[in-house]
Amino acid sequence: MSTVNPAALGDLLLALADDDFVIGFSDSEWTGIAPILEEDVAMSSIAQDEIGHARAYYELLAELTGGDADAIAYDRPPEAFRHARLLDHGRGDWAMTIARRYLYDTADAVRLEALAGSSHRPLAALVAKIRREEVYHLLHAETWLERLAAAGGEPEARLRAALALLEPDATSVLAPLESEAELLSAGLLTDPSAELVATWLARIRPVFERLGLPLPRADLPAPDRARREHGDAFRWLWGEFTSVRRLDPVAVW
Amino acid sequence: MALLTAADVRAALADLPDPELPVVSIGELGILDRVELHERSIRVELRPTFVACPATELIRSAVEERLADLVPDATPDVTLVFDPPWTSDRISPAGRAKLAAAGIAPPLDPEPGGLITLDVIVPCPYCGSRRTRLDNAFGPTLCRTIRYCADCRQPFEHLKTL
Numbered sequence: 001m002s003t004v005n006p007a008a009l010g011d012l013l014l015a016l017a018d019d020d021f022v023i024g025f026s027d028s029e030w031t032g033i034a035p036i037l038e039e040d041v042a043m044s045s046i047a048q049d050e051i052g053h054a055r056a057y058y059e060l061l062a063e064l065t066g067g068d069a070d071a072i073a074y075d076r077p078p079e080a081f082r083h084a085r086l087l088d089h090g091r092g093d094w095a096m097t098i099a100r101r102y103l104y105d106t107a108d109a110v111r112l113e114a115l116a117g118s119s120h121r122p123l124a125a126l127v128a129k130i131r132r133e134e135v136y137h138l139l140h141a142e143t144w145l146e147r148l149a150a151a152g153g154e155p156e157a158r159l160r161a162a163l164a165l166l167e168p169d170a171t172s173v174l175a176p177l178e179s180e181a182e183l184l185s186a187g188l189l190t191d192p193s194a195e196l197v198a199t200w201l202a203r204i205r206p207v208f209e210r211l212g213l214p215l216p217r218a219d220l221p222a223p224d225r226a227r228r229e230h231g232d233a234f235r236w237l238w239g240e241f242t243s244v245r246r247l248d249p250v251a252v253w
Numbered sequence: 254m255a256l257l258t259a260a261d262v263r264a265a266l267a268d269l270p271d272p273e274l275p276v277v278s279i280g281e282l283g284i285l286d287r288v289e290l291h292e293r294s295i296r297v298e299l300r301p302t303f304v305a306c307p308a309t310e311l312i313r314s315a316v317e318e319r320l321a322d323l324v325p326d327a328t329p330d331v332t333l334v335f336d337p338p339w340t341s342d343r344i345s346p347a348g349r350a351k352l353a354a355a356g357i358a359p360p361l362d363p364e365p366g367g368l369i370t371l372d373v374i375v376p377c378p379y380c381g382s383r384r385t386r387l388d389n390a391f392g393p394t395l396c397r398t399i400r401y402c403a404d405c406r407q408p409f410e411h412l413k414t415l
Binding site: 038041042044045046048049050051052053055056121122124125126128129130132133136139140 | 303304337338340389394415
């Protein structure tokens with residue numbers, strides 16, 4: 001267990017956990033109302049994976065702080081969440097969900113590659129496992145991005161509108177954390193944020209060019225903007241995912 | 254009662270059925286890993302198939318219950334391990350046969366280089382036909398895809414290659 005810089009490690013784990021938890025819970029809303037039955041199954045499965053990944057990161061954080069994973073996930077107010085601004089947007093229509101998933105999963109894949117060599121052994125091991133599972137998410141997101149873009153008409157129009165709305169926050173997933181310098185010097189993270197964003201854009205560029213979609217800009221938000229100042233859509237989601245816990249915080253399930 | 258060895262305990266735990274696919278055991282699925290007897294405790298390592306698999310907690314409880322029966326004086330220490338990660342090739346030949354008999358196509362070997370791809374032919378576990386198609390890369394659980402056999406005209410599930 002790394003004790004080199006527990007505060008920085010804690011920041012990293014919280015960002016990873018909150019990202020997966022928020023997108024997982026948000027996408028789980030499609031269960032029962034997805035546009036086609038097979039996507040109801042697919043999105044539910046993907047959302048379950050994300051929430052499970054979040055739980056595993058929360059557990060690592062709990063080991064580090066001596067806390068409890070459920071308390072970390074459910075007992076914070078909305079302003080204490082540290083997920084990327086990309087995930088502040090609600091799931092919207094199907095095109096918005098696909099656009100958000102594509103931008104998130106491709107960025108997360110780059111981030112996880114960089115974490116595979118983390119000096120914190122338990123995190124590196126967990127990430128190695130998660131990366132194998134994420135392959136299926138990436139295949140799904142790519143398939144649907146292509147399907148909507150190539151369909152023309154309303155699907156393409158909705159996809160373009162979604163990407164335009166998400167574009168200002170696209171780089172928030174890979175934006176530097178406030179403790180980036182400490183994370184890099186402790187080897188907890190092996191590549192700086194600017195490099196991760198460059199890698200990500202280089203990777204998605206051929207897909208966007210082929211589909212005739214505008215590539216997100218490389219501008220990075222400042223650390224205090226990338227993961228703070230959550231808006232009304234997230235506050236509403238927080239109300240939903242904490243509603244059961246808040247009914248009786250000490251209940252044993 | 255005769256003193257049990259770690260191997261005895263391991264054999265007893267390995268037989269526990271998977272909660273989701275009770276035709277196979279946690280031993281056959283490659284979920285049960287090390288069992289170590291210490292002076293006052295017993296350490297059992299479980300390797301989850303998928304990080305988010307909800308059956309993992311049920312398996313953990315079942316293991317703790319069985320340990321309470323077998324070695325009541327030892328403190329149980331049941332831990333999840335991810336290093337190295339579970340891969341679908343850890344399913345034993347017996348496990349694969351039992352899955353197929355239950356209508357669940359066992360996982361295929363990964364592509365060279367470990368590449369996971371959907372572009373594979375999965376033989377039908379019912380009739381053996383290779384005229385099958387992928388209906389959904391996702392299924393009723395995290396570990397399964399949904400496929401269809403054009404010959405015997407039955408849907409079937411396939412354990413994902415991971």
